[in-house]
Amino acid sequence: MSINSAMLAGVSGLKANSAALAALSDNIANVNTVGYKRSQVDFQTMVTGGSSGGYSAGGVLAHARHYVTQEGLLQRTGSSTDLGISGQGFFVTTERAEDLTASDSRLFTRAGSFSVDTLGYLRNSAGLFLQGWIANTEGEITVDPSDLTRLNSINVGAVGGAAEPTTRVSLNANLMSSQAVSPEFATYDASTNSMAMYDPETGAGVRPDFEMQIPVSDSKGGKRTLAISFLKTDVPNQWLAEIRAVPASDVVTGAGLSNGQIRTGLVAFTQDGRLDVDAMQAMGAQALFPDPENAILTFGASDGAAPGAGQVNWAPGLGVDDQQVSFDLDTAAGGLTQYDSQSVVQAVITNGTAFGNLTNIEINEQGYVTAIFDNGVTRRIAQVAIATFPSPDNLISVNGNAFRVSQGSGTYNLKAPGTGGAGMIAPNQLEASTVDLSAEFTGLITTQRAYSASSKIITTADEMLEELIRVKR
Template sequence: MSINSAMLAGVSGLVANSSALAAISDNIANVNTTAYKRNQVDFATMVTSQAVKGEYSAGGVQGTSKQFVSQQGLIQSSSSSTSLAISGDGFFVVTTKGAGLAASDPREFTRAGAFAPDAAGYLVNDAGLYLQGWPVQPNGTFATDPSDLSKIGPINVKNLGAAVRQTSNLGISANLDQTTPVGAAAATYNKATKSMAAYAATGTGTPPDAPPMELSVVDSMGGTHKFALAFEKTATPNTWNAEIYAVPASDVLTTGPNGQIAAGLVKFNTDGSIDLANSTLFGAAGAPPTINLAASGGLAPAWAASLGIAAQPLSLDLSQFTQLAAATTVNSVTSNGAAVGNIVGVQVGTDGVVSALFDNSQVRKIAQVAIATFPNADGLQAVNGNAYMTAMPAGQMTLKTAGAGGAGKISPSSLEASTVDLSTEFTGLITTQKAYSASSKIITTADNMLTELINIIR
């Protein structure tokens, strides 16, 4: 009977609009949830076979839930350096635990990037999901893989120990006074027996013609040592005796006297610029300005055996040395070494590289955030914590680095807002309520008609 089909159509309308109301309720409740993606219930007609000529059988309506997972939310700034947003396609790979992660543990995917270190140092978001990434290799690179989830792990930003960087490059900008008179000691100077290094250590060698220039060198264990660069003017114009020696001399083992590491001539051109091609401080004329200190106990020059530290090549940039008619002065000394430092902060780049910042100005890479992409992100299966799991409609997952292969870039110190528009949702509430009332009116009307039909026999 067509009245019965009308009643069933009204019931289907109630069910479909109830689903629509539930979806709207979820959207409104999550308007401030980070990276929440709105849901929507779309309606589709149901058609029944019209078996009896001249009569119409109502089919009703069916509600189909639809996720807008791929819709980009507004990127908003955050005060936390570990809050992350993805600008573009992709998801953070997360797990429900940090330490003890096994290959069999499920991986989930989210764009909710409000990550912060937990008590153990792992980056975890508000839903308790741990951020995954490729750990840094010993050579400073990352062994990325597009499909192997076992190669990524939880990112820990605390248990890193201290940071040390041994000095490998020193740059010196200085001027030697061209008007310095040749002292009487210049005639007796001998780098092997009457050296400036000996004078610094015992007071019995040849004094330099200018205060020695101090150089700070950091070793492989973070210890700091002082080297000195001293000059003695010779009777030959534009030519100076020069020595590099350790203070104290006991820090190094050398073939020269009293910690002398290098000794020779430094020459200048007639315009006052340094003539490195004809200088012999580092060996033969034009030799690279490099000192190679062997490991403790090695062949000289080497670190003292008592120190127990590693070998250390040291390059000196003297290209900014001048000999002008002005006071002898050191303009600047630059070094790439850093003594022992402790972690003071974390930064994340747009490429997803997570780095630790130390109080000795060192930056150490920790990991690179993995970005997962899907051919059809709207087909993912939603789970608790504003996250998703893989599903057949979503297609095959691919892991990428941020900004590569179509993956979005990381926006550090940012969060993605929800995609809920309250004006749209409130309008939907009104129309859904009216549609629900109308469907209930169908049932009431069909009930009245059936009552009239029953009353015909009275």
């Protein structure tokens, strides 16, 4: 009967507008929720079959629609672990941090309000743990987009202090060309009467004409000191040089070296005061470095085998690893020179640092999570993974402003930020809710009117049925 179908159509209208009101309520309640994606209830007609002489109302059916692909405004915050995504994609998260298996659910979210929890994991306000590719001990990261189980929860609390050994020394110093040849030069012998043996109190050894000290860091960040001593020879533009450890007990030397000596030999200069690379190469083993353009000191590890002739190990008591230190003696900006001015050290530039403590965590646009230490060392920890979907609007919403895979969304595709259509990471920013309050309040008004109109259908159909019943009276 058409009147009954009209009443049922009114009921369907009440149900549909109730669903619309629920979606509007969710949107308004989440206007300040980070990364929230607004929902909307779309209406569609329902048509039923009718007789040739009448019409049967079908009513209306409500269908929820989630605007997941709609991007919210990125707003800057003061936290280095707050993350947004500029472009397509989702953060990959899990509900627990450790001992993950293939059966553990992975959830996808744009809510990047991450902070460090008590165990050091990056966790957002919904309690979801951020996933990424973890760096190995060398700081290298292998991205594997094909395997979700290769992702792990990013932990920044497990990063300890860091130290970097010195690997490079750049010298900018001058030796006075008019320096008089010392009478002690005639008695100099690198093995039996050297500058390394010089003792100002006893007068032992040979006093150097000039000496400079170079601070270096060992593999554990311990501070070591190297000294370079120079003695003018009776050959123009040539100086005797010795590199030694201070104190001498920091090293164990092989045959031909003593009193902490690391290297001995001649240094030659051109007539215009620059380091004479060709002359030193021609000297061969007599030069301080046979190839000044590849001047390298090599230290064996503390637990290494006894050093051979002309070789040096760090002392056993230091317990440090082997190390190579490259010297830059001939640079356009300075280097080692011999001009007729005061012998002076203009600059000694070294890399390497002492032990430092973690001070900050930074995440860049490529998703690299980097630990910053107070000694200037940086260490890469992980790279944030981004997941994209063929149809993200069909993802299924779950608690915590997150989504899970559905048949309609298609399978995920893991990507590094900024590659393959995935968005870039927006550090120190959060994505705002996509809710527009003016549109939602307008929707409230129209939904309320539609609900009232549907209720009028029911009351009108009821009055018509009552009138039909009166016919019998």
